[in-house]
Amino acid sequence: MSKKILVLAGDGIGPEIVAEAVKVLKALQAEGAIDVTLEEALVGGAAYDAYGDPLPEETLTAAKASDAVLLGAVGGPKWEPLPISKRPEKGLLGLRSGLGLFANLRPAVLYPQLIAASTLKPEIVSGLDLLIVRELTGDIYFGQPRGVETLPSGERRGLNTMVYTESEIERICRVAFDIAMQRGKKVCSVDKANVLECTELWREVATKTAADYPGLQLSHMYVDNAAMQLVRAPKQFDVIVTGNLFGDILSDCAAMLTGSIGMLPSASLNAQGQGMYEPIHGSAPDIAGRGIANPLATILSVALMLRHSLGAPEVAERIETAVSKVLDQGLRTADILSEGMRRVGTAEMGDAVVAAL
Amino acid sequence: MSKKILVLAGDGIGPEIVAEAVKVLKALQAEGAIDVTLEEALVGGAAYDAYGDPLPEETLTAAKASDAVLLGAVGGPKWEPLPISKRPEKGLLGLRSGLGLFANLRPAVLYPQLIAASTLKPEIVSGLDLLIVRELTGDIYFGQPRGVETLPSGERRGLNTMVYTESEIERICRVAFDIAMQRGKKVCSVDKANVLECTELWREVATKTAADYPGLQLSHMYVDNAAMQLVRAPKQFDVIVTGNLFGDILSDCAAMLTGSIGMLPSASLNAQGQGMYEPIHGSAPDIAGRGIANPLATILSVALMLRHSLGAPEVAERIETAVSKVLDQGLRTADILSEGMRRVGTAEMGDAVVAAL
Ligand SMILES: CC(C)[C@H](C(=O)O)[C@@H](O)C(=O)O
Ligand SMILES: CC(C)[C@H](C(=O)O)[C@@H](O)C(=O)O
Numbered sequence: 001m002s003k004k005i006l007v008l009a010g011d012g013i014g015p016e017i018v019a020e021a022v023k024v025l026k027a028l029q030a031e032g033a034i035d036v037t038l039e040e041a042l043v044g045g046a047a048y049d050a051y052g053d054p055l056p057e058e059t060l061t062a063a064k065a066s067d068a069v070l071l072g073a074v075g076g077p078k079w080e081p082l083p084i085s086k087r088p089e090k091g092l093l094g095l096r097s098g099l100g101l102f103a104n105l106r107p108a109v110l111y112p113q114l115i116a117a118s119t120l121k122p123e124i125v126s127g128l129d130l131l132i133v134r135e136l137t138g139d140i141y142f143g144q145p146r147g148v149e150t151l152p153s154g155e156r157r158g159l160n161t162m163v164y165t166e167s168e169i170e171r172i173c174r175v176a177f178d179i180a181m182q183r184g185k186k187v188c189s190v191d192k193a194n195v196l197e198c199t200e201l202w203r204e205v206a207t208k209t210a211a212d213y214p215g216l217q218l219s220h221m222y223v224d225n226a227a228m229q230l231v232r233a234p235k236q237f238d239v240i241v242t243g244n245l246f247g248d249i250l251s252d253c254a255a256m257l258t259g260s261i262g263m264l265p266s267a268s269l270n271a272q273g274q275g276m277y278e279p280i281h282g283s284a285p286d287i288a289g290r291g292i293a294n295p296l297a298t299i300l301s302v303a304l305m306l307r308h309s310l311g312a313p314e315v316a317e318r319i320e321t322a323v324s325k326v327l328d329q330g331l332r333t334a335d336i337l338s339e340g341m342r343r344v345g346t347a348e349m350g351d352a353v354v355a356a357l
Numbered sequence: 358m359s360k361k362i363l364v365l366a367g368d369g370i371g372p373e374i375v376a377e378a379v380k381v382l383k384a385l386q387a388e389g390a391i392d393v394t395l396e397e398a399l400v401g402g403a404a405y406d407a408y409g410d411p412l413p414e415e416t417l418t419a420a421k422a423s424d425a426v427l428l429g430a431v432g433g434p435k436w437e438p439l440p441i442s443k444r445p446e447k448g449l450l451g452l453r454s455g456l457g458l459f460a461n462l463r464p465a466v467l468y469p470q471l472i473a474a475s476t477l478k479p480e481i482v483s484g485l486d487l488l489i490v491r492e493l494t495g496d497i498y499f500g501q502p503r504g505v506e507t508l509p510s511g512e513r514r515g516l517n518t519m520v521y522t523e524s525e526i527e528r529i530c531r532v533a534f535d536i537a538m539q540r541g542k543k544v545c546s547v548d549k550a551n552v553l554e555c556t557e558l559w560r561e562v563a564t565k566t567a568a569d570y571p572g573l574q575l576s577h578m579y580v581d582n583a584a585m586q587l588v589r590a591p592k593q594f595d596v597i598v599t600g601n602l603f604g605d606i607l608s609d610c611a612a613m614l615t616g617s618i619g620m621l622p623s624a625s626l627n628a629q630g631q632g633m634y635e636p637i638h639g640s641a642p643d644i645a646g647r648g649i650a651n652p653l654a655t656i657l658s659v660a661l662m663l664r665h666s667l668g669a670p671e672v673a674e675r676i677e678t679a680v681s682k683v684l685d686q687g688l689r690t691a692d693i694l695s696e697g698m699r700r701v702g703t704a705e706m707g708d709a710v711v712a713a714l
Contacts, residue, residue, distance in 0.1 A: 165508070
């Protein structure tokens with residue numbers, strides 16, 4: 001039976017990079033390797049411009065009815081003056097919470113072909129392969145109360161609430177622990193348990209949950225130290241599990257260590273295995289529309305989608321191998337360019353992956 | 358008139374590194390360069406062990422009565438099982454809030470002699486000299502309500518509150534802007550204004566306040582991007598101003614970029630110019646008591662103290678020059694050791710600085 005994929009191009013470079021990922025999907029479809037139906041909808045700034053709403057009801061409904069969502073990126077300076085409730089980011093957050101996508105998998109992998117692109121010394125990052133499992137539907141992103149209030153003195157006060165229940169912590173830990181058991185069996189849980197009670201509970205629940213995983217090695221680290229250790233010795237990590245806010249910060253830091261942030265895909269999963277797939281990088285408004293963005297993170301997000309939501313792990317591997325081949329051929333978009341390599345644009349890179357499939 | 362310094366050695370390597378800083382103070386005192394009276398008190402785990410309280414009333418009283426506080430470091434695994442209210446960190450937080458030390462200055466400077474110790478490529482970090490101005494008495498560190506509650510369902514829920522008033526934001530921005538006007542006139546304010554209303558207010562107040570500083574170049578960056586940019590191109594920054602939590606994470610990351618975290622001092626100031634001075638690094642319980650810790654960050658904290666709270670900038674400079682000389686002599690503690698250098702212990706390093714004064 002045909003699987004339904006909802007394609008949300010979003011803003012900035014979103015449409016350009018998603019077009020290349022769709023090329024790959026269509027090529028696989030044409031040769032009968034997969035059976036998918038693609039539908040498109042608006043989200044983010046594009047949806048706000050069309051409907052005055054970054055997440056129109058029909059987009060959320062279509063997302064719920066699909067087997068998987070492919071997202072480009074959202075946001076840009078154009079919409080920054082809007083109140084938070086109307087911003088492109090609200091569309092993304094609404095999808096995450098509306099679909100219950102609590103588990104965000106963010107690999108930080110160094111491509112050997114791109115080691116020169118890292119700002120870190122080769123010996124520090126060569127072979128880096130860590131996975132950040134970020135909780136995605138709780139924490140201060142969604143906690144109530146929130147907002148800006150005016151005090152009796154006339155002064156304003158801004159407020160947000162960091163909050164986690166035991167069951168929210170347990171279920172994201174289980175995702176991280178299950179994955180770790182298939183990898184290096186090492187999980188580092190990141191919190192600020194020396195200061196924040198919310199994360200003290202996090203540490204307690206993580207520890208208790210780990211007891212169900214014999215052979216799993218669970219350690220704990222404060223978030224400030226984790227930010228340091230990522231720079232000092234990132235290869236000490238296998239899987240990192242953490243909350244929404246700390247995961248946002250640490251995963252971007254980890255991705256940048258690889259020098260290949262234009263290469264890194266991510267998956268956001270719910271309890272039913274439905275997922276949203278998107279590159280780790282943002283909408284890069286500064287280079288939008290110029291045909292120079294790197295589509296590989298989005299193409300690799302398609303691979304994750306085939307593996308995690310569409311039950312086609314062999315096809316996923318074909319995509320990943322094709323991307324690796326293209327790098328071996330020396331093709332590079334501007335963001336990963338280094339000496340002696342051939343610079344290509346977005347579409348040419350997409351075509352090369354299709355050819356290498 | 359003699360200036361009063363309260364010395365709080367704290368936990369872990371605290372007593373060892375503080376002893377060397379005191380050596381420097383006493384040497385300067387002996388030659389008549391400064392006139393100070395040193396008093397000692399307990400804080401952190403050491404205070405908990407003696408009094409069952411990480412910040413005994415008499416320590417806070419003594420701190421308030423002094424012109425400046427010199428702190429080693431607090432915390433260690435021994436006290437981790439304690440509830441947050443009794444932890445060593447609570448002593449530190451109590452000092453910060455009790456003294457109103459809202460402005461935390463955290464320089465991330467690369468010592469040219471130590472460039473090999475950085476995990477980043479030399480061209481990325483050579484000449485790095487950025488200052489993080491972290492708000493220190495507000496945010497989720499102190500916000501109410503906080504704690505762990507039991508829901509009607511029987512499930513527990515952990516909660517903390519991120520909160521800032523306009524005046525709190527304005528006063529820390531003014532500190533950052535004043536300093537920036539003496540440096541590169543460039544400030545990057547870090548927030549998560551696309552998601553958190555509290556930091557949306559932050560951005561608004563920062564922007565408004567900057568209008569009083571003609572010639573100042575203020576930019577804004579989301580915290581996740583800031584964590585990335587620190588790794589990608591840290592030299593783009595001059596002064597970074599941010600809240601307590603983001604400042605905690607980013608300043609550790611920035612310090613680690615330099616490879617010389619054992620070298621970096623910090624100052625925490627209140628509105629009256631009273632200050633607490635401490636190394637950026639922690640209590641390093643793993644190497645405590647072995648006489649191998651690097652005392653230079655603590656010694657350089659004394660220099661900051663002389664400059665910011667004791668009105669003796671020339672003496673501060675003498676200390677800084679002495680530290681540089683000692684590095685030129687090739688002396689290194691274990692944390693900054695590189696080939697061809699001479700490894701020394703904590704006390705030997707302190708003696709060398711005194712000799713070089
Ligand atoms: C765009 C923004 C709301 C989002 C987040 O903070 O989660 C982004 O930074 C991410 O990490 O996916
Ligand atoms: C020890 C801890 C409470 C403290 C903090 O989080 O502020 C430390 O990490 C620091 O940065 O000074």
